[in-house]
Amino acid sequence: MLSQQLRCSEVLDERILQAMGSLPRGKFVPESLTSVAYADTSIPLEYGQQMLAPTLVGQLLAALSPQSHEQALEVGTGSGYLTACLARLSQHVESVEIHADLAKSAMRRLSALAISNARVLTEDVYARREGRFDVIAVTGSVPVWEPRFERWLKPGGRLFVIVGDDALMEAWRVARLDDSQYDRQRLFETSVAPLINARQAPAFSF
Numbered sequence: 001m002l003s004q005q006l007r008c009s010e011v012l013d014e015r016i017l018q019a020m021g022s023l024p025r026g027k028f029v030p031e032s033l034t035s036v037a038y039a040d041t042s043i044p045l046e047y048g049q050q051m052l053a054p055t056l057v058g059q060l061l062a063a064l065s066p067q068s069h070e071q072a073l074e075v076g077t078g079s080g081y082l083t084a085c086l087a088r089l090s091q092h093v094e095s096v097e098i099h100a101d102l103a104k105s106a107m108r109r110l111s112a113l114a115i116s117n118a119r120v121l122t123e124d125v126y127a128r129r130e131g132r133f134d135v136i137a138v139t140g141s142v143p144v145w146e147p148r149f150e151r152w153l154k155p156g157g158r159l160f161v162i163v164g165d166d167a168l169m170e171a172w173r174v175a176r177l178d179d180s181q182y183d184r185q186r187l188f189e190t191s192v193a194p195l196i197n198a199r200q201a202p203a204f205s206f
Helices: 002-008 014-022 031-036 054-064 081-089 100-112
Strands: 071-075 092-097 118-122 133-142 153-165 168-176 182-189
Touching: 002 014, 002 054, 014 054, 014 081, 054 081, 054 133, 054 153, 054 168, 054 182, 071 081, 081 092, 081 100, 081 118, 081 133, 092 100, 100 118
Parallel strands: 071 092, 071 133, 092 118, 133 153
Antiparallel strands: 153 168, 168 182
């Protein structure tokens, strides 16, 4: 089922299909929602957070194409499912989650699956001042674009981020070409909850 959903969304990289297929998604959803674990829909978590729909996870991974020698950053751990996917595909994952309860639950799930190349930190990413990563996955939207996350990319690194507000959100892939140049591509429209403490667009007034 999962493979069919992903292929229909043109996620065709066999490494990604294998990584997602090897993980028991049902172990990452709230117990009361295991019956819809593999449905192509987002799943609500505590604190108003959400687990991304499988096709969006696949599209995110396809945009980033993490490699086995690369260092990954995930912003917004949530259930830990995407963390696990990134761990299957990259050398190491650092994931930051603002809610301590979610961070602890995600780490327990990762440990239960013997995933040892991922670290979950309880942290507000907007309090962080530096970083250096090959791939960065931002799981919440940012209403106003700012270059914070792309500056944490190594040259050749890739960022997936969703930009915009309820009126229009777009998934972006940003590649760092060198120390000062970036290639920003708009991929598709989607909608996810904003990151906590993300800068908001100014209210429109007449």
